[in-house]
Amino acid sequence: MSALKLKLRAAPPxxxxxxxxxxxxxxxxxxxxxxxxxxxxxxxxxxxGDCFAVSGEAGDTIHFEGGSDxxxxxxxxxxxxxxxxxxxxxxxxxxxxxxxxxxILGNAGDYLASNLRxxxxxxGGSAxxxxxxxxxxxxxxxxxxxxxxxxxxxxxxxxxxxxxSIIVKGSMGRDAGARMMGGTIFGEQGLSAGAGVxxxxxxxxxxxxxxxxxxFVDCGTHELLILKIMAAYWAKTxxxxxxxxxxxxxxxxxxxxxSLGKGEILLTAG
Amino acid sequence: xxxxxxxxxxxxxTRNGIIIDDTxxxxxxxxxxxxxxxxxxxxxxxxxxxxxxxFGTSVIGCGAECGIDYEVAADKTPDGRxxxxxxxxxxxxxxxxDQLKNRVGQCVLTSPGSACFNGLxxxxxxxLSGGPRFFGDGWQTARKLGGVRYWRVPVMDxxxxxxxxxxVTTEAVGGGNFLVIGKDRAGVLQTCERAVEAIADVADxxxxxxxxxxxxxxxxxxxYGAPASTNQAFCPVLRGAVxxxxxxxxxxxLEIVIDGLTSQAVGxxxxxxxxxxxxxxxxxxxxxxxxxxxxxxxxxxxYHLKDYLP
Numbered sequence: 001m002s003a004l005k006l007k008l009r010a011a012p013p014x015x016x017x018x019x020x021x022x023x024x025x026x027x028x029x030x031x032x033x034x035x036x037x038x039x040x041x042x043x044x045x046x047x048x049g050d051c052f053a054v055s056g057e058a059g060d061t062i063h064f065e066g067g068s069d070x071x072x073x074x075x076x077x078x079x080x081x082x083x084x085x086x087x088x089x090x091x092x093x094x095x096x097x098x099x100x101x102x103x104i105l106g107n108a109g110d111y112l113a114s115n116l117r118x119x120x121x122x123x124g125g126s127a128x129x130x131x132x133x134x135x136x137x138x139x140x141x142x143x144x145x146x147x148x149x150x151x152x153x154x155x156x157x158x159x160x161x162x163x164x165s166i167i168v169k170g171s172m173g174r175d176a177g178a179r180m181m182g183g184t185i186f187g188e189q190g191l192s193a194g195a196g197v198x199x200x201x202x203x204x205x206x207x208x209x210x211x212x213x214x215x216f217v218d219c220g221t222h223e224l225l226i227l228k229i230m231a232a233y234w235a236k237t238x239x240x241x242x243x244x245x246x247x248x249x250x251x252x253x254x255x256x257x258x259s260l261g262k263g264e265i266l267l268t269a270g
Numbered sequence: 271x272x273x274x275x276x277x278x279x280x281x282x283x284t285r286n287g288i289i290i291d292d293t294x295x296x297x298x299x300x301x302x303x304x305x306x307x308x309x310x311x312x313x314x315x316x317x318x319x320x321x322x323x324x325f326g327t328s329v330i331g332c333g334a335e336c337g338i339d340y341e342v343a344a345d346k347t348p349d350g351r352x353x354x355x356x357x358x359x360x361x362x363x364x365x366x367x368d369q370l371k372n373r374v375g376q377c378v379l380t381s382p383g384s385a386c387f388n389g390l391x392x393x394x395x396x397x398l399s400g401g402p403r404f405f406g407d408g409w410q411t412a413r414k415l416g417g418v419r420y421w422r423v424p425v426m427d428x429x430x431x432x433x434x435x436x437x438v439t440t441e442a443v444g445g446g447n448f449l450v451i452g453k454d455r456a457g458v459l460q461t462c463e464r465a466v467e468a469i470a471d472v473a474d475x476x477x478x479x480x481x482x483x484x485x486x487x488x489x490x491x492x493x494y495g496a497p498a499s500t501n502q503a504f505c506p507v508l509r510g511a512v513x514x515x516x517x518x519x520x521x522x523x524l525e526i527v528i529d530g531l532t533s534q535a536v537g538x539x540x541x542x543x544x545x546x547x548x549x550x551x552x553x554x555x556x557x558x559x560x561x562x563x564x565x566x567x568x569x570x571x572x573y574h575l576k577d578y579l580p
Contacts, residue, residue: 182412226420229348229349230415232350
């Protein structure tokens, strides 16, 4: 498997748009051609060669040596292959990605996995607000794929989510799963205030929820077969990144009764 | 079954003292699907499967030909519980889909602790949840995991989980068969039981008739206008009155019918069944093995007995 390496020369002076640096769009380009791709428009235009020392050849893997919160849209619309960022990434990382894998070893900015369609995104650090969420004016959020954040997330993770899974190993900001319509959000350290607000369908999972919303109703503790199927899917897809085993019978809260009310919050600590 | 089996003029083929007719089984192209039924225990998975495959002997009278293919270990099922793989055959995918809707809705959804999953990978797919999920009356919810959609239907013992689609193949074969002929009814039946047990070890096939054995082989048509009627040439009690296919000592003919997802699987089942029947030997009163055909002009698949002998 061939790899393209982009070694960061110095901290970018301003935000640079890396959306075109995905395996599918670089296929067939030489290093010289890649170095000429524009990553920042304007009077002080920047090209790839200004920001990175490029080596290797375009193929299935792109390796950013070094990262920055000014890396905009890294891995956006990726349709296959592996992208690794050895550091932080800025906003819109993995936005509208269709397949493949994006590994960010540091933190990710706002709108990580916005409108994600498929594939896997793994963040070694924390992620900002609106994880998987839609941009202003867009109808839907995340519609497929899997996101694993090993650190914490900001507010409104999974907003207007339709499908896919978000797994957060750390703590989640408020209003996770707001206006959710499907999919699964698993907060391994628990869910915060506003979780599931206005959700219509979908599943939020966590050991605890504090404070619980008055518009979610307690349906008791139940053995849910779908959790076994989900656990098997995560174990196969995420391997060691999969969430920990869930108890046989979590507590099921249904809601948001202020909306359609067919969503659920599953509390694994009872 | 056969209507006017080809006349055999060559020296008879024999194995272990049993004559094998130089003829062939004539089978037909069908559509088939497979599903996995799971439950809390193997007993209840099998109970559900037995119920849904009931009244599934002949596609003409039952709408489908159904049977249990094999039991699935818990570590091989989508939900980690014991399961049973069921096969359903019909003339066309839409016919199989209609049967799934009714049989799963009435016999799997209703069975305590059950769940239902696709059991056949195929690029052509039919609805599996199309009927049962609407039992949820609006409370059903879907969950899509890696391209597979599951439905959760609230029921009185929890949730019924069912996969949205099942694979279907139009390369299936229905009507592989052979006839076991003999002078002792009990012995012929015992021999057929051994053959059916051997066929059960072959994957992707079923023997849809009761216990895998048919005693009412039919010919096409009837003086009363029915699509099928008794095949008098193989009825021992009519031996002196009709153009009989039976010898003077033959008292019983039983047929084993085989449906499979592929022609190869049907062939393997024919081979396994014939081997078991022949190994049982003549001591059970079996004198001859034949096969049912229609002269070779109706069915696309011909299984010549001599090609499947041990």
